[in-house]
Every structure is written in C-alpha cells, then in structure tokens.
Amino acid sequence: MKIYLGLGSNLGDRESNLRQALAGLAPAVRALRVSPVYETEPLDYLDQGWFLNLAVEAETALTPMELLTHIAGIEEAMGRVRAIPKGPRVIDIDILLYGDSVIETPKLQVPHPGMAGRRFVLQPLADLAPGLRHPGTKKTIREMLEEAPELAIKLQPSPEGERK
Numbered sequence: 438m439k440i441y442l443g444l445g446s447n448l449g450d451r452e453s454n455l456r457q458a459l460a461g462l463a464p465a466v467r468a469l470r471v472s473p474v475y476e477t478e479p480l481d482y483l484d485q486g487w488f489l490n491l492a493v494e495a496e497t498a499l500t501p502m503e504l505l506t507h508i509a510g511i512e513e514a515m516g517r518v519r520a521i522p523k524g525p526r527v528i529d530i531d532i533l534l535y536g537d538s539v540i541e542t543p544k545l546q547v548p549h550p551g552m553a554g555r556r557f558v559l560q561p562l563a564d565l566a567p568g569l570r571h572p573g574t575k576k577t578i579r580e581m582l583e584e585a586p587e588l589a590i591k592l593q594p595s596p597e598g599e600r601k
C-alpha cells in the first residue's frame with residue numbers, strides 16, 4: 438500500500454531525530470521518496486521551539502492499525518512524551534494518507550484530520566505529490582496548500598545525496 442507520512446521534531450538534535458525516525462520505519466515501511474526539510478514556527482501551542490518537518494512517500498504491507506502501532510513504537514523508543522497536546526516533541530510521526538482509505542476510529546483518523554490547515558504538513562507533501570487528491574475532499578494537495586493559513590516556513594539546506 439502506498440502511504441504518506443509526516444514527521445516533525447523540535448527537541449534535541451532535530452535533524453538527527455528525523456533521520457533516526459526514518460531509519461526506524463524500515464523494514465516494515467519502505468521509503469520511496471523523502472521531501473525537503475522545512476523549519477516552521479509552532480502552531481497552537483506557541484511556547485516551544487520551531488519544528489523541522491518533512492514528508493515521506495512510502496510503501497507498506499502493514500494494516501493501518503499495525504502501522505499506527507509501529508509508529509508509536511518508534512516515537513516511544515525515541516523518548517516521545519505526550520505531556521502537552523501539540524507541545525514539544527522529540528519526534529512526531531503522523532499517517533497523513535493510507536492509499537485512498539478513509540478511516541474514522543477513536544484511535545486513528547486517516548486522512549490526518551488536521552492536514553488541510555497545516556502548511557508545515559502540506560508544503561513537504563506538495564513537494565512529493567502536488568496533484569495527489571485528498572480522499573475525502575477530493576482537493577489536490579496543491580489546492581489545499583493554497584488555502585492553508587499562512588505560517589512562517591523556511592526550506593532547510595540539506596547535504597547532497599540525502600534525498601531519495
């Protein structure tokens with residue numbers, strides 16, 4: 438199944454945290470392409486540092502719930518603490534899209550419910566698949582990005598050869 442994930446970090450060595458999380462996805466999740474990294478101001482809970490964010494296009498044979506469990510294990514192993522909703526985090530891995538699936542359970546909502554209003558999610562996703570359509574709204578990622586609220590976002594330089 439083709440999936441899209443969003444990763445973010447704003448504690449510790451943010452770049453290293455993103456690399457470690459990407460490595461932790463394998464072999465259950467095979468990254469096909471990784472977006473450029475963006476630095477973005479926090480949203481909602483403002484008393485925290487800026488985030489580094491990226492998106493991943495990947496393939497997996499895991500079911501959505503198995504994928505959620507796998508991701509939670511990576512976050513926990515990396516020291517993710519959920520003390521403050523939308524607060525600081527070593528790593529955050531979100532399932533943005535799982536094929537064309539629409540999932541509404543108490544533990545998992547796909548497409549990610551906050552995706553449309555989050556420029557820090559949409560910009561990296563648009564770098565990978567601007568014409569990809571949201572299974573619910575049918576809008577393209579590019580259309581959603583154009584409608585998203587403004588947010589300070591800066592493309593980060595990256596060493597050559599790190600992108601797939």
